[in-house]
Each structure stands twice: as structure tokens, then as C-alpha cells.
Amino acid sequence: MAEQEEDFSSLPLPDRFQHKVWKVRKAAYEDAAKQFEVTPDEHDPAFRPFLNDPGLWKGAVADSNVAAQQDGIAALCAFLKFGGREGCTRTRGHTISSLVEKGLSSTRAATKASALEAILLYIELDTAAPIIEDLLPALSNKQPKVIAATLAALTAIFHNYGCKTVDPKPVLKILPKPFGHADKNVRAEATNLAVEFYRWLREAMKLMFWGDLKATQQTEMEAHFEKIKSEPAPKQERFLRSQQAAMARAPPPGAAGAVEEEDELEAEGVEIDAFDLAEPQDVLSKVAPDFSEQLASTKWKERKEALEALFTVLNVPRLKDGSYDEIARGLAKCMKDANIAVVTQAAQCIEVLAKGLRKPFGKYRSIVSGPIMERLKEKKASVSDALGAALDQVFLATSLTENLEEMLEFLKHKNPQVKEGTMKFLIRCLKTTRDAPTKPEVASIAEAAKKLLSESVEGLRAGGAEVLGTVMKIMGERAMGPYLEGLDDIRKTKIKEFWETAEVKAKDKPKPPPAAAAPRAAPAAAPRKTVAKKPATKKPAPAPSIYAQEAPLAPQPTARSAGSKLGGPKASGLTTPGGGLKAPIKRALAGPGGAAPPSLASPRRPVSQAPPVEDDAPALPRLGLGRGLAGRSLAKAPAPNAGPPAPPRSPPPNAGMTAAERAELEELRLDKDRLLRQADELRQERSRLNSEVQELKNQNAQLIEDHTRDVLSIKAKETQLVRARSDCEASEAMCGQLRREMERLKRALTSAERVNSPPAMSPGRDGGNEDGGIYRDAGIYGGAQDNGRNAFTSNHTRMSFTSALSEEKENTGDALVAQYGRSKLSPDLNRNGRTSAASGSGGRGSPAPPSYRNREKDATTDAARRAEGANGQPVESWKRAAEVTSALKAKIEQMKARQGISRP
Template identity: 65%
Template sequence: MAEEEDFSALPLTDRWVHKNWKVRKQAYEEAAALFEKSPDEYDPVFRPFIQDSGLWKSAAADSNVAAQQDGLSALCAFLKFGGREGAVRARQHAVTPITEKGLSSTRAATKASSIEALLLFIELDVAAPVIEDILPTLSNKQPKLVAASLAALTQIFHNYGCKVADPKPVLKVLPKVFGHADKNVRAEATNLAVEFYRWLREAMKPMFWGDLKPTQQADLEAQFEKVKAEGVPKQERLLRSQQAAKERAPAAGAAEEEYDEGGDAEEPAEIDAFDLAEPQDVASKIPKDFFDNIASTKWKERKEALEALYAVVNVPRIKDGDFNDVNRVLAKCMKDANVAVVTQAAQCIELLAKGLRKSYAKHRPTVMQPIMERLKEKKQTVADALGAALDAVFTTTSLTECLEDITTFLVNKNPAVKEGTMKFLLRCLRTTRDVPSKPEIATIVESAKKLLSESSEVLRSGGAEILGTIMKMIGERGMGPHLEGLDDLRKVKIKEFCETAEVRAKEKPKPPPAPVARAPPPSQPKKVGTKKAPAAKKPPPPPSQYAQQPLAPQPTSRAAPEGKIGMPKPTGLGGLKAPQKRTLPGLGAASPRRPAAAPSPPLEEEEEEEELPPTPAKVAPRLGLGRGGLAGRSLAKPAAPSQPVAPPSPTPYSNFSHTDRAELEELRSANERLLKQLDDARHDRSKLHSEIQELKNQNAGLIEDHTRDVLSIKAKETQLVRARSDAEAAEQTNERLQRELDRLKRALSKAEASSASVRSPSPSSPLLGHRTMSPHQQDIYRDGDHYSGSNFNRRSFASTRSEEKENGDNVPYPHTKLSPALRYTGSAASGRGSPARGFRYMGDDTASDNAVGGIGHNAPSDGVSSRADSRAGARQGDAPPSGISTGNGVESWKRAAEVTSQLKARIEMMKAKQGMSRN
């Protein structure tokens, strides 16, 4: 027990380094309690540990795990309640022991205290020294130390981000830990890489991605996919300096949020590969034969030269050098006839601009105009490469420097060049962080208005989008004068583009003006409990009234100078409050002891003054003194200002400036809100008018379409009526043809029957007796071929005539044009040449001649003599020549068979026509 009393009697610093771990543990606990109870960082309890900061090394690396846990807890309390000075001094002694013994401890509390201590070291100062002390542990032979250090780094970057903590030193050693043999180390390295990806995205890959194995790249890509949807991360812990800045300007931050109409916070600066990479000297690596090959007449050699240059400049960051000749050559390549060369040159320009950044601005005049001239290329891949090159060049300069070239090419004769320039201007307006000046805005607006009258829809929409993007930057009020003269439809389209536009530069409204800038509204004195004076409704009084205000019996020396400088918009309110003070008992005795130099009375007193009863009637004469001017007051009063006639009151200026200014600002804000609501109402009204006009146009279009449809229906009905009439006429024609066909069939059957009856009788029949026929005629008519041929000829002629009558050709055939085979048929068709009638009158020579002539039309040219001979033979009773009888019969039979086949073919054709008409 005595030994314990001796230990407690020792100074705290002696017990801190005692050889007994229990004593050290008690010392750590006592120190932590003292730190927590300290009023501020200047308390004497911190002084010994600031002067001897090596004490923290022994506490963080205590050999006893229980004592080490309390020692790290004491360190955390020291850092939390102490100041920056003690943390900076203790950091150089404590970070390395914490990394080597605290982070890899088997106790969870020790691990947590170790990580908290590292985070507090960063919070009190900066992160770079802490990270530098942790990085050597990554080369330790013990895997658990390496894994613990990687976990600590992950926590550091997770809490403070890559803006407070520089990731470049860690990214350089990250490939080494990915190749570690221990799987726990590789797992912690993966977690750290994922944390980097949350902050850096694709910008981190050029630093170490090429040193990883394909399987590791695939695993990391799978992990990256999980955090892509999280969005932009935010810093979870603030540095002490950031906390102090936030506390100093809370109102400013609130005001900025209020003025931000879009509600979007300022976008954090993106960290890309350029910020992380080290500059590389690529000027010395350009191939020596580059300029010779680029001047070759073969396009393949030129393309290969550009590909070699592309491989050299394809680095995240380029060291500035002499690239004038290279850029001149690349600009010349924009006029190359081969599109592959143009594309490769544009890609080289893009990489040079991205690698040099601001250093490339001096090369902009060399390459920008040739690129924009080449925008006439219709091939999409070439257009995309040219657009990317223009965007990269723009990031190295500003809109002000590029605006002249852009406006020049916006009026180019080539529509493709005009369209490409318009798209480039839109991208510039979206990405620029500086709001263009008023002359620049006027230039852009005029160029965009010209695009609104273009024949191409793409150019008209682009012009409206440009105007909408400008409106997004400067607001509808600032854009109003530029939209004068445009029709409502275009204004509506511009406002639609304004609502969907995404810009980085926004013109924030100016802060509210000072109270002296505007006169108070007439309704301002209504909130005060006093009676409103007539002077409150008047505008600010002339300087003579300011001089009259201090003439009231005031004991303070401050009233007169303030009146001469000029009160902000004084009203009768200040003069009314002094009598209110005099009506209260006890206040008059306390007011003379009030210091004259006090800036303003307390807020509580002003609130009490606002609740006072109305001013008595006897105060009215005092109000008249201010209106009477210099002649309305006595000259003796200013001689004795130190003897107050009545109990003094606070100066009217101080009362007005403290309470009424708040009311004035409130009224101004209400007025601004009303103005904004009025603008919104006007905007809604114009939008509704435009919608109404659009609906009217749609209604007119629908009416026109309805009228067109009605006319079309009537035309279709007319066509239908005509088609029906045509169908009825076709049916009638079909019926007539059917009747004609039936008649022909009946005629054919009758002809066949008569033919059979003609062939059946013998020469000894009563009709063909030997008394009326010569022997030669009997021999001829004894052969049935002659009569059947004549019947077939008659049927063929009758069929032909009926068909021609149906087709409208009702002209009879002249006898001169009829074939010899039809001559007899024609006479038979008339009834005068029928077989019976012919045979009945063929006893004489004339009838015999006619019969022979009608049948034997193919007789030789000397038929006259033959007929004569036959007549002679007939008279003499001789037999007829065998040649005449035989030849005429065969020819007649052939002709009859031919005519019969033609007649059948015609009948079949008529049947087919009849079937088609029925269908």
C-alpha cells in the first residue's frame, strides 16, 4: 500500500515512463481524464506533453497491451482537446509506433484508437506527413503489418477524400502490394483501389492499371461496377481549418444556397489523370523521320508517321516543350485528301491538348481554324475526331479567345461546317466555368438568332438551344432584352431548352443592396407600435432635415455627427420614440448614465419600445419643429446641450437602423418575392398563350384533315356508284352474249340437222329428180362433201358476223372482200341460195353453172372452157370428167373441216369470256 502511495505522489510524467505497467496504465488514464476536463487547449495540463512530445512514443508503443490501449486513448484525448501545436510535435514521434504496433494489435479497441489517432493527426494539420510515415510499413516483411497499414490508408482516404489527402504517393506503390504473396494484403489492396475509384474514377487507372494481371483487372472491374452508381462521394470529416472556416461564414454559405436558384451546390473540382501523373518529356521521343514521312506523297506513309506520333504523345501529362513545328504539320494535315490521315492528325491534336493543358493555349490559333474548315467532312468518324480535338483545344483556352473563330464559321456557306461549329459552341457553353461578358453574350445571341431563320431544322433547333443555354447562365430577366422581336413559339422553345440545359457557369444574383440604396416602402411604419407620422409617407427628406434631427435635446455627442453624415432614409419614426421613453418612469434616470459612444441600444430595449403605448398628444408640437426648418427653432438651445430638458432617449438613428432596417429588409425581400412571382406568372401566362395558339393550330389542322377525309369519302362513294353501274352494264352485256351464244348453238344444231337431211336423199328422190338435174349435177350432188362444205361455210360466216355485231363492227362485208369459200355461203344465208331452192332450179344450164362455180372456186384459170365443156357433155349425155368431181369434193371437205374447227374455237372463246364476265 505504501508503494502505491509513493507512485501516486510521483509527477505524472514520471509515472508515464515508470517501469511498472500498472503505474503507466494509471498515468495514461489520469492524463486522459485531465484532458477531457480541460477548459481549452491552453490549459496547463497540456504543457508538459507539448514540451516533451517524446512521451507519446512510449505510450503508443507500450509493451503491455492493456497499457498500450490506455496510452492510445490518452493520445486521442490529447489530440481531441488539445491544439494544433501539440499535435504537430507529437506526430513525428507517435505515427510510426502506431503503425508498427497499434494497427496490427489483436485488440479491437487498440486498433480503433490507433486509426482514430491517425485521423486526428490529419484533422489538426495536414495529411501528407501522416501518409509519408505509413508508406514505409508497406514494405515490411510481416504481412499483417502491411495489411493493417493498407486498411488505415483506406480509412484515411474514405474520411478525407483525395483532395485533402494526396493519392499520388500511394498510387505509385499500389502495384507492388497487388503482387504480394499474402491474400489478406491483396484483399486490402483491392479495398484501397476501390476507395480510390470512388474519388478518382477512370483517372486512377493510368497510374497502375498496366502493372496488374488480367485476372486482377477483371476482379477490380467487377468491384468498380458496384460503386459506379454511388455518385460523387463527399468528405466525411473536416479539418480543423475547414471547421473554423465553416463556423466563421455560416450566413455566407446560407446566402449562397439561397441565391442558387437551381439548388445545385458548386461542383467539386474533378481529379483526373493529369493531376495525378508526372510530366513526361515527349518532344525528345518524336521520331527523327517524322517530318520526312509526313511530307510523303503516299497516304500510308503519312498515316504511319501520325500513328508513331500518336504513340509518343499518348501519355497523361506532357512536359512543355517546342511543339510549334508539330502543330503546324498537324494543321496542314487537316487539308489532306485522305480521311484516315485527317482522323489520325485530329487525334494527335487532342492528345497534345490534353497533355499540355494551359501550355497548349499558344497553339490554338494554329490548329483551330483548319479543324473548323474540315468540319465539312460528312463521314461521322472524321467529324467525331474533329469535334473531340476542338473540345480538347477549348479546355486549354477560354470562350473569349475562341469566340471570334466560332462566330466566323457560324456564317459559313457550307451547312456541314455551320452545323459542326454550332455544336461546338453548344459544348463550349456547357463546359465553360466563366459567364461570358455582356458584349460576348450579345455577339453569341445575334449569331444564334441568325440560325433561327435557317432552312435546316437542325440549325434552327441549335440556335434555340444556344439561346436557351445563355438564358440558363444569365437568367430570364437578363435574357429578356435579347429576345425582343421573336415570336412566341420561338420563345417557348428557347425556354424549354433553358429548362433542360446543363451549364457549369451561372451568374449569381448580387447580394441585397445596402439599406441606403432604396427608400423604405410606405407600409414600413405599420409594424411599429407608435402612431404613424405623416412624414413617414414622404420620400427621404432633404439635407436640411438631417441637420434638424440632432437639435432635439440629446446629451450624447454622437447624434450630431450622424445627422450630418446622413441617416439612412429617416422618417418620423425616430422622433416618435423619444416621447415614449419619457412616459416610462425610471427610464429617464437611467438613460443619462448610458455611454454616449454606444453603437445602438440592446435589442430587448428596442422590442420594449415597439410595445409602448401610442405617443401622447403633447408630442405633436415637437414633430412640427422638424418641419419648420432652421427658422422654426430657437438659437439658444444648441448653446447648452449638456443640460437636458427631458430625459434623453436613444438616438433616432440608432433606433431606426437596428429595428427598422430589419423590417425594411423583410419588406424588400417580400417585394422581390412578389416580383419573382409576377415574372413567373407572366412566364406561365405566355406559356399558356403559346399552348392555346398551338392548340388552335392543331384544331385548324384537324378541321382541314376532317374536310379532306369527307371529300375523299364522297369521291370514293362516287367511284363506287360508277363501279356499280359498270358492273350492271357488264351483266347486261354478259346476258346479251349468253343469248347470242344460245342462238348460235341453236343455229348450229339446225345447220347440222339440215346438213344431215341434205346428204341422206338419193338422186332419185322427188326433190332431186333426174328431171330437174343434169347427169353431171347428179354426180356432183351425189357426193355429200359438197353440201356439207357449203353448210360449214355458211355457219362460219354467220358466226363471224355475229361476233362482229357484238363488238360494234356492224358493217357488212363487201362481196369483193369475201373469200371464194364465203360467196356461196353469203347467198345461202340470205335464203335465196339454199340447197333446196338451188337444187329445185338447177335444171337449166345457168343454175348448173352457178352450182359448179360456187363449189369449185379452186378450179384452174381455164374454168370457163371447162364449164363449157361440161355443159356440152351434159347436153350430149356424156359422163362428167373425173378430175372435176374428185377435186372439188376433197377441197370442199377440207374447207368444211377447217371452218368447223374455227367455229368451235370461237364458241369456246365466247364461253370463256362469258365465264370471266360472270366472275
């Protein structure tokens, strides 16, 4: 046995890793771990066999012997810890599945701990995405213990590295599946993982899987969440190697910069927004094709229903970028709607649109911001709250700089309600922005706020003080001192009160002084003296010299280019103004006897967009000439007959970058300045165009309003004209009817006179009446004409009226006959001066009332009795008939005058 053990120990480690005896493998694992621990660095030869054959670790991790497996996984941990990133990337594809199935689910605690440590080391050495991708398939394993162990490993990963280092989206997508598993241990580990997610993500994590849980599970999860809501925000416990390297380069913990960075990290927190977890959704195809037509409907309910449907479509966590111009313009138009329900719903649509798009929404900001702030005049709380929420989301999708100009304009609005709403919006923006305003922006904000301090409304004055106090919190008390000059002590006290209580997220960081770059230029003076003292060489240079090719690169006196921040490249041995190298190089380049040098200079390609260089400035070398023949220093050019070579010149102190790099840096800085100027110009142009667009919109709105008013006025005039025409037609019809009635009355009167004109009068109805005898005894008509003519006036008048009425019934179909038919029988006027027929009583076909018939009968009887007066002679009844006729004519004239009808 002893001989066998000696033979085993003499075998190489890779062979022992694959030995059939488990004790040999176990000893090999232990030896490998010890060797890895004593290696000086990750490039030690001890790692090479395992890097060349990473499959060795697959057998070690999945060793059939549990004791050997424990040491094999421990050896893998040592290999990863000391082997570096290359060992991680080459071996993880062979070991992760075995670590999950054989290591995490092991019954040995040490094996499980080593397997988990190996997984965490794989993440630490590189990134977490490949490891998470390899772990997720294990959640579909048939064995519940493997699923539970994988969930526990995921919980440990997120607990150590956090949700900012490890992307939680892939795990959140499949988290509902373990919650529905039949094994209680799997469900318990899923609950632990969800609680860990809640520690980092809070309510944002519910977006991905909460709807797939049962109601009882949701209730149980809410109970777990309540326990950890009061806990402080979690912090990352383990860091990636890349993060560790960055932290090593950071300032020491006590330095000011480190303190500021730590404060920022603590203030920023680790809570992740749901927007970062959600996938973009394309909703434009779900918007109704006739959305614009629905918004243009005259019924407010239809407009509101269209906006509600749009809100349902847009209310998703994240929207895919697309063309939302038509929707934005429609929502901006709805801000002018007369119905506040439509305005509120449109504001909610703008809120979800800005929330779902974030940065891409910036191109629609100018369309909706102005109309929203213009509508802040509404006093109803529900409307103002909806408008404020929409403005807040618009700001979160953009920045303070983009919104500031428009806000300052609306702070000058004539409506106090709009002023107050804009002021509150500005205060919210200052409190939530993470970018401190620039000095010009601070000046404009301070100027607008000081104007608010002199307002007559208390709310505006307090708001102006709060604006100044919030800006002071961001910029600092000293920086705001000049802007508070001229204010009285009461206002300053109020501003300082708001300054003390304000909570902001932005802090102004003073820029480092530009003098920090000055010490780098100082060491460049030493090489100048060295080069200047070099004696002139007399050796003739060889004709085809490489230095002749570099002739265009001969150094010239340096001239500072205009607009440069660094003042040109730093001085070196090749750029010494008036140095002793220039003349020797010219003589070296010249031929024997001072002949002109051959024209062997290669053309030099200029750097794109390089600044203009003066004639005496040196030509800057190209990048990439640090090596090779073209990059050799000209100071080493051999010259004939120069005697012993001069001692080598010491290189200039390293200034941090080469001359070419400095030149390129200078070019980049010039380009940056130029681009900044262009950006400022474009920003001013955009502001001007936005102002013009807003002015044109206002003019367009005014024209639309004037047009609407004119259309309504025209419609009102048309309505009046139609009514006047209708009244005119009715009057004409009434006039015609009255004419016809007058003609009938005239005819009736003529026929009555005609009937009474013969000398012999027909007897009455009774036939045996004494009147007939009386008239027969008279014998003549001349002397008793008056008495004889009117003896039967009443009877004949009644008969002629009746005949005229019957003739009217037969010959006319006028619509006013029924209205005026009774006037022919009873022309008496009522109290208002209208006839009974005109007042609506009776009609053309209705019989005369009994009272009328009785009066008619009584009048006939009285006329007959008067006709049989004293001495048997009739009374002058014809005069009575004439009076009645005259009265009737007078009443007809009164009716005509009342109706405005002229006499024909």
C-alpha cells in the same frame, strides 16, 4: 503497498509515464487523459510537459503491457483532441511508427480503434501528407499483419477525408506491390483500398497501377467496381481544422449564399481527373527529327505514318510543357490535306496534345482552331467526329472567351456544313463551361443565334434555338428577355423547349449592389464635430518637437480623386475639412511670438503608382506607422499656456480598416482598373493580329494554290511541247526517207529507160526465144522504136527494181527502210490509203510474199505474150511501163500529201 501507491500518485505525470511498474504507467495515462479533457484551451499548462518532451508519447504508444498500451493510446487521442496543432506537429514524428507497428496490429479491438483515431486526429489537426509519408514505409514490413493493418488505416483515411483532401498519388504508385503479396489478408486489404479509390476517382485511378495487375485480378476488381458504379458520389465525412474554421466563417446553412455553394459542390462532384494524378512526361525528345519533312511527303501513306507515330508519342496522360510550335503548325497544315485519313489522324493528334497540355495549350489554340473549323465541311462521320473531339479538347484547355470570337466568325461561313459544325461546337461549349459569359458575349451570341433562326436549313434553325435556350439556362429567363424581343411565338416556344431540357454547369451570379459599402462611411461624421469644438491652444510648442517632424502630414481638406471607387479615404479626426485642428497645429508648430517654425520636416516617400492628389488633399500616411513616435496622433500635441488639457477624444468607430489601408486599397483598385483596361486593349490587339494572321494565312494558301496550278500548267505545256517535238522529228525522218525513196525510184526509172534505149535488145532468159529473131529481122530501131523499145520492158523494169532494192539494203541503215522497203516492189495502197509497208506488213529484209511473186511472174508472161502478138510483132509494152511509173509517182505524191511533206 498502500504507501507505495501514495508515493506513486504524488509523482509528476512525466515521471509516472516512465515508471517501471505497468500499473503506475496505466494510472498515469488515465490521469493525463482526464486532465486533458478538463482543460479550458490548448494553451493550458497541463500540455506543456508533454510538448517539451514529446518522447513520452513514444513509450506510451509502444507500452509493453497491452492494458497500459490501450490507455496510453487513449491518452494520446485526448492530448491531440484538446492540445491543438502544436501537440500534433511536435509528437507525430515520435508516435506514427509505433502506432502502426504496435497499435494498428494489436489483437485488442479498443487498441486498434484508438490507434486509428490517433492517426486520423494527426491528419485533422494539420495536413495528411506527413502522415501518409510515415505510413507508406510500413507496407514493406516483414510481418503481413502490419502491412494489412496499414492498408486498412489508409482505406479509413481516404474514406473519411476523401481524395481531394488527401493526395492519392503516393499510395497509388505502390498499390500494385500489396496485390502481389503472398498473404491473402494483405491482398484483401489492397482490394478494399482499390475499391475505395474507385469510389472517389472512378476510371482515373486505373492509370496509375492497372497495367501491373494480373488478368485475374483485373477481372476480380472489375466485378467489385460494378457493384459500386451505381452508388452516388461519396462525400467527405471528417474535415481538417482549417476546413472547420472556414466552414464556421461561412454563411449559415439556410442562407442563400450557403445554398448556392452547396449546390455548386454537389454539381461539381468529387471525381478527380487522371490529369491531376499523372506526372508530366517529356515527349519532345521522342518526336522524329524529320517530322516536318515526313509531313511534306508527296505520298499520303508516309504522311499518315508520321502522324500515327506522333500520336503514339503524344498519347500520355500528361505532357510536360515545352515548345510544340512546330508540331502545332504541322498539324494545322494537315487540316488542308486532300486525304481524309491524314486529316482524321491529325485531328486525333491535336486532341491528345490539348488533353495532355491543358492550360499551356492555350498559346497554340489560334494555330489549330481555325483550320479545324474550316475542315468541318467534310460530310464523312468519322472525320467530323474526330474534328469535333479535337475542338472539344481545345476548348477544355482554354475558355469560352478565347474561342468565342472565332466561333462567331465561322457561324457566318458560306458553307452550311461548316456553319452546322461550328454551331454544334458552340452548344457543347456552353453546356460544359463553368464560367458564365459576360453580357457583351451574351449579346454577340444571341445576335449570331438569331441569324441562324432565319436559315433555310432546318438543322441550322433548330441549332440557333438551342443556342439561345442554353444561354437562357445559364443567364436566366429574365436576363434573356431583351434578346428575344422581335421573335415570333413559334420560335420563342422552341427556345423555351431547349431551355427546359438544357443541362449546363455554369450559372450567372448577379454582383452585389455597390450601395453595400455606403453605411461604413456614415460613422465618420461624429469625430468631425468633436475635433472642431476643441479650443485653440496658446501654449508654445517646444522647438525640437516630434510633431514638427510630422508637419508634412498635417491634414488638409479631402478631395475625391478621379476614377476612385471609394471616393478617397474616409473622413476621420485628422482629415476634417476646415476643422479646428488645422490652425492650432500651425500655431503649435510656430515658435514663440509667432516665429516661423523650424524646418524639421522629414521627407516623405510617396507610395508607388499613387493617384494624383490635389493641393488641398491630405497627404496619406505610410503603412506601418500605427505604432511608435511617428504614428502618434497629432491631436495629442501639447501646447504651452493651454490651460487644463481637454478630455480625451473618443476614437472614431472602427470602419474595418485604417486610413493607410484604405489608401492602399484605393491604389490597388486604380491599378486593377488600369490593368483591366490594358488587358482589354491587349485582347483587342491580339484579336486584330489574329485576324491579320488568319487573313495572311488564307492569302498564302491561295498563292500556294495558284502557284501549284501554274506549275501543273507549265508541266502540261512542256509535255505537249516534247510530244510535238517528237512528232516533228518523226515527220522529218519520214520525209527524208520518202525523199530517198523517190530518188531511188527516179534512178530506177532512168536506168530502165537507159537499158531499153539501144536498138539491139538482148535475148530473154531462155536464149532460144523467138523474140530475138524477130528483133534481128527488123534490123532497124527507128520505125519500130516503140514496139522494139518496150519488148522487154517488164523484164528490165523488174530487174531495175530488184537492183534498186538490193542497193537500198546495202547503202542505207535508216530505221524507216524496213517500214517502206516493200513500197518499192508493191506501191499499191490498202483500204485506208496506206501502203502495205506503211501498215506494218513486210520489212526491208523480208522476201516478197508468194502472191506478189506470182503476180510478178504472170505480169512478165503476159507482157511476153503480148509482145508476141499478131504477125510476131511486140505490143507497145513501153506505154504500159510508163503508165505504171505514172501511177507510182501519183501514189508517192498522195503519201507525201497525207504526211504533210512538201515536195522538194
